Amino acid sequence: MEKLRIVFMGTPEFASGILDAIVKAHYEVVGVITAPDKPAGRGQKIKYSAVKEYALEHGLHLLQPTNLKNEGFLAELQALDANLQVVVAFRMLPEVVWRMPKLGTFNLHASLLPDYRGAAPINWAIINGETKTGVTTFFIDDQIDTGAMILSRETAIGPSENAGQLHDRLMDIGKDVxxxxxKRIESGQASPTIQPNHPDLKTAYKLNRDNCHIDWNQTSQNIFNLIRGLSPYPAAWTFFADGDQEWNVKIYEARMTMEGHHHPAGKVMVTRKNIKVAVAGGFLEITSLQFPGKKRMNAAELLNGMSFSEQIRAF
Incomplete structure (x- = not known):
C-alpha cells in the first residue's frame, strides 16, 4: 500500500465540498490548484473561488496559475512531489500536468459517464428530463471526460428537483465516491474500465444565453424542465412585453397545469397574486422570478409593486 500525497485541483463550491471530504478523511493534501481571482458583481470586487477560501482557512499550500503550461508553475507543481492528482470542476489539463504524478490524475464528473461529458452535466440531465444521473470518477486522458472509469454511483432525479438541489446531493454522493x-488507488485495487462509445451519447454543452432562453412553443414539460434545470443559476430567461415596455425576466420556479385553452403560446395572464403563461395543452404558473433591477421574488411580491395590462406576453 502506497501512502497518497495528493494535489487537488478545482474551483467552485462543488469542488470545495469534495476537498473537505478528502481533508476530513486524513489524506495528505500537499497542494491545491484553483483559478486566479477575478472581479465579480456590480462593484467588480475581487472574488475568491470556493476552493481558495477553503485552502486559506485550512492552511493548505495554494497555487493559482494563469497558464498551466508555464514553466514556473510546472516546476512548483513538480516540487510538491505528489503521487496522485484529484480534479473536480476545473479546466482541461495539459498532458504534462495530468501525466506528472506516478499514480495518475483522476476526475470526479457529475454524470453517469459516458453520457453528459462536458461543462454542465447537472443542468442538462434535468433539462433533458432524465430520471436518473450520478457521479463518476475516471483517469484523465487527452480528451474531455473520456478517460477510463474507476467508480460510479447512480441516483434518481426527483420530478420537480432543480439543478441547485441536485448539485448538493451529487456533491454529497461524490464525497463518498x-x-x-x-482507497482503491491506495491499495492498488483500482480497476479502471474503458468508456463505451455509442452514437447516441448525450452531451453536456456549455450553457449560454441562447440555450437558456425559454421557447414558449415547446411543451409544458420541456419548459418546466428547462426552468428547473437552470435554477438557481444561470436561470432560464424570457422577454415580457406589455405595450411599449419590454423586460428581460429570469424565471426560477414554475408549476405546470394541464388544461385545454385557446390562448396563443406565450400569452401571459395576471391576477392579483398569480402569473400564468399559456403553453400547448395548459399553463405554466410562474412562482419565482426576477425583473431587471429587482431582487428575486415570488409572483405575489412582484405584483404588489407592478401592474400589467391584459396584452402582456412572453417570448
Missing part, C-alpha cells in the same frame, strides 16, 4: 476511489 472520491474517498472510495482513493
Amino acid at each position: 472520491v474517498i472510495e476511489t482513493l
Whole structure:
C-alpha cells in the first residue's frame, strides 16, 4: 500500500465540498490548484473561488496559475512531489500536468459517464428530463471526460428537483465516491474500465444565453424542465412585453397545469397574486422570478409593486 500525497485541483463550491471530504478523511493534501481571482458583481470586487477560501482557512499550500503550461508553475507543481492528482470542476489539463504524478490524475464528473461529458452535466440531465444521473470518477486522458472509469454511483432525479438541489446531493454522493476511489488507488485495487462509445451519447454543452432562453412553443414539460434545470443559476430567461415596455425576466420556479385553452403560446395572464403563461395543452404558473433591477421574488411580491395590462406576453 502506497501512502497518497495528493494535489487537488478545482474551483467552485462543488469542488470545495469534495476537498473537505478528502481533508476530513486524513489524506495528505500537499497542494491545491484553483483559478486566479477575478472581479465579480456590480462593484467588480475581487472574488475568491470556493476552493481558495477553503485552502486559506485550512492552511493548505495554494497555487493559482494563469497558464498551466508555464514553466514556473510546472516546476512548483513538480516540487510538491505528489503521487496522485484529484480534479473536480476545473479546466482541461495539459498532458504534462495530468501525466506528472506516478499514480495518475483522476476526475470526479457529475454524470453517469459516458453520457453528459462536458461543462454542465447537472443542468442538462434535468433539462433533458432524465430520471436518473450520478457521479463518476475516471483517469484523465487527452480528451474531455473520456478517460477510463474507476467508480460510479447512480441516483434518481426527483420530478420537480432543480439543478441547485441536485448539485448538493451529487456533491454529497461524490464525497463518498472520491474517498472510495482513493482507497482503491491506495491499495492498488483500482480497476479502471474503458468508456463505451455509442452514437447516441448525450452531451453536456456549455450553457449560454441562447440555450437558456425559454421557447414558449415547446411543451409544458420541456419548459418546466428547462426552468428547473437552470435554477438557481444561470436561470432560464424570457422577454415580457406589455405595450411599449419590454423586460428581460429570469424565471426560477414554475408549476405546470394541464388544461385545454385557446390562448396563443406565450400569452401571459395576471391576477392579483398569480402569473400564468399559456403553453400547448395548459399553463405554466410562474412562482419565482426576477425583473431587471429587482431582487428575486415570488409572483405575489412582484405584483404588489407592478401592474400589467391584459396584452402582456412572453417570448
